[in-house]
Amino acid sequence: MDKVANEVISAEMFDTLRQFCFIKITDELINRVFRKADYSHQIYTVGSNSEGIPYSAMNDEDIMIYNRAFPIVWWNSQEKDREAVVMAEQDSNIPPVYLRLKVLDKGCLDKDFKSIIDNDGYVNATDFIKLNATYMNLNYTDEMRQGPSISINAIPKCVDVINKHDSVYCLKCQSWPPFISDFFFIRKRLNNWPAQKLLDKVKCLECHVVPIGYPGSESFDVEWRLSFSVAEKQLVIEMYEPYSKCMFALKSIKKKYIIYSDSDKPTPFCSYFIKTACLWMCETFPHKDYSLMDLIRETLDWLIDCYESKHLPHYFIPQHNLIGHLSMECCDNVRKTLTAVKRTLWSMVLLSASDDHFAFNTVCDKLKVTRENNADYNAIETKILNHPKATAVFKETVKSLRHNYNLINFSNMSIWGDHSFTYTPILVARKMQPECGLDILEDTVLPIVDLCQIEEIVPKGFVEMFKTCLYRYLGDAVTHLLVSFINKGYETAVSSYMNAPLHYYDLGHEIIFPGRYSDYGIVGEVLEVQYHYLMGNYEGLKKKCESILTTVTENKNYVVSCLKFHQKHFETNVCAWEVDELLHHLVICCHTMHIYVSPIALVYYIKARVLLKEGDTDNVLTLVKKMKIIYKEFNDHPAYLESMKMFINIIESLLGLLGVMRRIFTFQNENSLCNVVSIRFNGISPFLII
CATH class of the missing domain: 3.30.460.90 (Beta Polymerase; domain 2)
Structure with a gap:
């Protein structure tokens, strides 16, 4: 049983190290630009x-x-x-x-x-x-x-x-x-x-x-x-790994099962007390001799003892009692709650650490143990433990979880390559004139990419990955600022920066993930295609798209790092995607904070938009069919599905509009329709929402 829970916790914690690095770099970027822009x-x-x-x-x-x-x-x-x-x-x-x-x-x-x-x-x-x-x-x-x-x-x-x-x-x-x-x-x-x-x-x-x-x-x-x-x-970043997992498991249980009313102020039990317990245990308890689940039980015992004695020492100032202001009755209530958690710890972990309850449901299904809402999980655990096939099912479940974990870990490498660190371009655009703003953006990011500084921020195995991510981020950030400043009439002022994004995309051409996995420069090329599309450089764009799609078709041995559309970024006036008004509008109206985008799906979309601009509907229909096949047989990260569906819907909507316009053509004067087409597709914005 404990090994099953351990695998569930490990699967949920796969992204911890990348998250540490991402946040540390984000903080560094924001504070650097704050200082340079006089915030x-x-x-x-x-x-x-x-x-x-x-x-x-x-x-x-x-x-x-x-x-x-x-x-x-x-x-x-x-x-x-x-x-x-x-x-x-x-x-x-x-x-x-x-x-x-x-x-x-x-x-x-x-x-x-x-x-x-x-x-x-x-x-x-x-x-x-x-x-x-x-x-x-x-x-x-x-x-x-x-x-x-x-x-x-x-x-x-x-x-x-x-x-x-x-x-x-x-x-x-x-x-x-x-x-x-x-x-x-x-x-x-x-x-x-x-x-x-x-x-x-x-x-x-x-x-x-x-x-x-x-x-x-x-x-x-x-x-x-x-x-x-x-x-x-x-301290938590450099905590012994079992205690990080212990802290996650206990915080998951607290969020789902140890809930106090907002009227209980200050709260009798909070996540800070869990962190305090894990810090003390990491300092004083020999974890190497214990399994993860036993370590969680020991930490619960430590907390239970604290509430029994009504003394939970602050980690930095032990003479301060974090629960000294609570009544004995309140402490007894928390102690009883934690004791009840310990009694059904296995089911508590499986039902709180994983949203889909996959492992718990799998074990119950294989042993034909029924469970209902508001079930007595203590009784369910007893049934499972007493089942004659329990040991065999546990071993099989652990093996399955490890296999799934490896697949998920490989799949999620694409999200590790996310390079949308922060809204730095927005901060710069609000504060600075074009030339100064673009200089500040470069002066903010490039020193972090320097080998000595990046090594101080992220662990050794992540240095090359985050250097590439920062170069790609800088290319994106400069692109957004260029479009913003051009729209404000500063085209001459930023003319010397027009090719800067391509330079940074070239520096960040190939990303190397931990374990030496690579995207072989495919995303670097996609980012160049995206740049030309956003800047309105359509000449040769279709050929670039075809080259990428051919490479992808012929070579499957790669990990493609993702792109990400932030909803809040799209809501500002510093977003280059304003040139694609339909896509821009749909992202803003989306029900999620951000949308993960498959770079390959984006290439299909951009190629289709270029073909639509040329009026080549037959090839657009062929592309849509390919995109639908990819959507139906999607093997990449499931987070990509929403963006793929959005791309397909946009293209089909525009194809439908063209179909309607062609029907109108059969009833109206040819010259009149030519004017309509000219207005709709060759006017102020070639991507105007119709």
């Missing part, structure tokens, strides 16, 4: 999303935001420094993780920041949240506040993605608190984790304070809490 904010992607936890186990996305116009927090030991404007002040009546911020000198502070200082000289945490809500153009209400964060339902119409994110505005500390440095970085660790090299790395990371007071405190509104989210992210 005052710095962002940190934190929480489960940044720690590689699959979306199925997450409730929201967390972003910390620091306004560089606001002051840095100093400690008493640094008081003699003249730069100290805001001083951290601790109170013996509240836990050491909480503090107040005393303003020593208002003179050099931002005027908005001055407005949130009370009469006693303390920075008001509640007013700080409201102030930053105004920066986000939000009509702030108390319901928006979730602890120190502003919770936003960002994309309510999307049904397949997280539709909420938490923005936590914070203040940066000059250094780690002295009382932590004197203990955390030098304490003895039984499990040799974190190693000294990791501790040195963590010590160089930033520490923050966030606007939230201690529950029930009389001075709640002027209290702040220390935040080590940036350090926690680094």
